[in-house]
Amino acid sequence: MADSIIKQYYDALGKGKLLGKKCKKCGAVTFPPTTACKKCGSNEQEWIELSGKGKLLYLSHGMAPPPNPRFAEIAPYAYGHIKLEEGVFVQAIINGVSIDPDTLKSYYERGPVDVVPDIMEVKGLNVLAFKVM
Numbered sequence: 001m002a003d004s005i006i007k008q009y010y011d012a013l014g015k016g017k018l019l020g021k022k023c024k025k026c027g028a029v030t031f032p033p034t035t036a037c038k039k040c041g042s043n044e045q046e047w048i049e050l051s052g053k054g055k056l057l058y059l060s061h062g063m064a065p066p067p068n069p070r071f072a073e074i075a076p077y078a079y080g081h082i083k084l085e086e087g088v089f090v091q092a093i094i095n096g097v098s099i100d101p102d103t104l105k106s107y108y109e110r111g112p113v114d115v116v117p118d119i120m121e122v123k124g125l126n127v128l129a130f131k132v133m
């Protein structure tokens with residue numbers, strides 16, 4: 001039996017690769033990958049490797065406790081909205097950014113900045129994160 005989409009996604013992440021699905025009908029890219037195209041619902045999709053390059057559009061940090069206890073040990077962390085080269089929007093941890101108000105404000109004033117993947121391992125799970133170029 002073939003590995004699940006989830007397993008393939010996380011295994012690739014561990015190797016620094018971002019895998020998504022590209023729809024054979026409408027061409028939309030679904031990331032993280034799921035069984036059906038996010039745009040048209042078709043399940044005729046093929047694997048693609050995303051470049052990982054993107055623009056950081058918005059940067060913040062959570063005052064609320066991390067959504068999963070797994071992230072408690074790395075909190076507090078910066079959190080960003082990223083538009084990947086392939087047109088996909090993702091939300092992820094942004095490494096290497098201080099979460100003090102002045103730093104966050106400076107990113108806001110700079111506008112979109114380039115980011116690249118910076119995959120982390122948190123308690124045995126590969127986690128998608130990015131860092132500013």
Ligand SMILES: [Zn+2]
Nearest residue numbers: 023026037040
């Ligand atoms: Zn589609």
